[in-house]
Amino acid sequence: MRDEELAFASISALSAGLASEDISSPTALTQFFLERSKRLNADCHAFIEITEQNALRDAERADNMHDTGLLHGIPFASKDLFDVAGVKTTAGSRVLADNTANSDATVIKRLRSAGAVSHGKLNLHEFAYGITGENAVYGTPVNAYDKTRLAGGSSSGSAAAVAFGLVPFTLGTDTGGSIRVPAALSGLVGLKPTFGRISRSGVFPYSWSLDHVGTITRTVADAALILQTIAGEDNDDPDSSNEPVDNYVAALEQSGNLNKLKIGVPRTFFFENADPEILAVTELAIDNLRAHGAQVIDVELPKMEHTRAVSLTVQMPEALSVHSRYLEDRGHLYSRDFRAGIALGQCLLAEHYIRAKRMMTRYRQQINTVFEKVDLLITPTTPTIAPRIGQPRITIGNNDEAIGNAITRYTSFFNMTGHPALTVPSGLHSQGLPMGVQIIGRYYEEAEVLLAGSALEEKFQIPKPSFHERYENVGEFVSAAEK
Amino acid sequence: MDKLNAHTLQALCSQLAAHPWGEEELNELVDPKLGVITGFQELLEELEVLRHVDLEFTAPAQGVQRKRKV
Numbered sequence: 001m002r003d004e005e006l007a008f009a010s011i012s013a014l015s016a017g018l019a020s021e022d023i024s025s026p027t028a029l030t031q032f033f034l035e036r037s038k039r040l041n042a043d044c045h046a047f048i049e050i051t052e053q054n055a056l057r058d059a060e061r062a063d064n065m066h067d068t069g070l071l072h073g074i075p076f077a078s079k080d081l082f083d084v085a086g087v088k089t090t091a092g093s094r095v096l097a098d099n100t101a102n103s104d105a106t107v108i109k110r111l112r113s114a115g116a117v118s119h120g121k122l123n124l125h126e127f128a129y130g131i132t133g134e135n136a137v138y139g140t141p142v143n144a145y146d147k148t149r150l151a152g153g154s155s156s157g158s159a160a161a162v163a164f165g166l167v168p169f170t171l172g173t174d175t176g177g178s179i180r181v182p183a184a185l186s187g188l189v190g191l192k193p194t195f196g197r198i199s200r201s202g203v204f205p206y207s208w209s210l211d212h213v214g215t216i217t218r219t220v221a222d223a224a225l226i227l228q229t230i231a232g233e234d235n236d237d238p239d240s241s242n243e244p245v246d247n248y249v250a251a252l253e254q255s256g257n258l259n260k261l262k263i264g265v266p267r268t269f270f271f272e273n274a275d276p277e278i279l280a281v282t283e284l285a286i287d288n289l290r291a292h293g294a295q296v297i298d299v300e301l302p303k304m305e306h307t308r309a310v311s312l313t314v315q316m317p318e319a320l321s322v323h324s325r326y327l328e329d330r331g332h333l334y335s336r337d338f339r340a341g342i343a344l345g346q347c348l349l350a351e352h353y354i355r356a357k358r359m360m361t362r363y364r365q366q367i368n369t370v371f372e373k374v375d376l377l378i379t380p381t382t383p384t385i386a387p388r389i390g391q392p393r394i395t396i397g398n399n400d401e402a403i404g405n406a407i408t409r410y411t412s413f414f415n416m417t418g419h420p421a422l423t424v425p426s427g428l429h430s431q432g433l434p435m436g437v438q439i440i441g442r443y444y445e446e447a448e449v450l451l452a453g454s455a456l457e458e459k460f461q462i463p464k465p466s467f468h469e470r471y472e473n474v475g476e477f478v479s480a481a482e483k
Numbered sequence: 484m485d486k487l488n489a490h491t492l493q494a495l496c497s498q499l500a501a502h503p504w505g506e507e508e509l510n511e512l513v514d515p516k517l518g519v520i521t522g523f524q525e526l527l528e529e530l531e532v533l534r535h536v537d538l539e540f541t542a543p544a545q546g547v548q549r550k551r552k553v
Contacts (some may be wrong), residue, residue, distance in 0.1 A: 309529035357543035
């Protein structure tokens, strides 16, 4: 494989390359990605820390392993909320700059047991608080398709690392869209599984009621493979589910035949106030699912007008409670926006919080009623393409709103309901930036979500970013933008 | 509901057990400039609307269960 092919290869292609010895060894593969990461990271700010020595040691162990599963020797990296033994978990903040993990998070443990090689810790919006991924301490990850644009957040480094070809897959967390939004803005596949499907043990929390662990990959098949490896009950996480784990990889073998699936289109709210090109390509996606045999009907979801208020009222008191232990001694080390957010958590009343959690139950009941009629829902992932770095507000049609409200508009509801949701690329906008389409399924029916995503992926192949020529001076650009 | 002001929040935080917040973050809640969160006043108004939604005895959300196909 040529270097560019290697950098943008799927896990299955890399695994086949290792099996055929087209790639000589896990160590050779690790060295290739480490060199590339060191070369490009100053420009893209994807990594907070590249753990070179640890990666080479794990790769050498993989060289000597007899097991040749599909993740054997495959590099990956994790959002800097996931504990990796002996490595700092900073959460993108000065508050935890000296916080070294004693052991691996459960998901890291499962990936390393399967032979995957951890290459380091990825950038994020401080403590996963915001959707822009802007980080004054570690730099702001840029979009691989346009250096003046955001990669998206809060799993900004998780998206940028895959989009820039620094690793083939990453782990992230999603509290209101923090995997799906950056994946969509960066032309990648982002999966937020059912609440409780993947353990959160060893992952620094933001909001216990809304946080989900998930993946960013190049392909739907890769998302299925990683989910297969990390899903399942964990005694160390009281919220993890003991629901049996399906065979997601085998489920994709039916790709191309969606005859048994009924797909709902929630046109109210989810198809309003969006970029016309995004709406048009979502209609193409719907047509494509229909062409694969799916039955498509319009559906009505609960009224969405207060969903952001409900989400904030749950998030901010929980985030305050997480950070209570640090505020006294390290309060001055937080960024201004995050301190204001958790101050809001302080000023809400207990009844506000409990009522918001009861509203979440109501939303779940309402959407489960919709899922009695359909198997899946389809929506755009975001109403806009990647915003410019530093842009505080955006106007879409007649609607002027804060960036944070706009780009999570179609995603945050499914954190409250806990349903599995996947974004897949749906094409390139006329401005050269990726667009995404979101598929949502019933609880624990990730297999159906992935199956539909796979059908769309075949239709919407987007070109990989051609950033080499355009990124010569990106370091200077980002510094200027952050000032 | 009266309009919220920073003095109310300062009094709330000083008279009830609370973390020590500075003027900067409490002012951000009544007059947001950073653009990440909705203003607290607007949030309270929405919560006031939600207070009038009859949720009967709906319990707070916890874990989720698989729903069998109907």
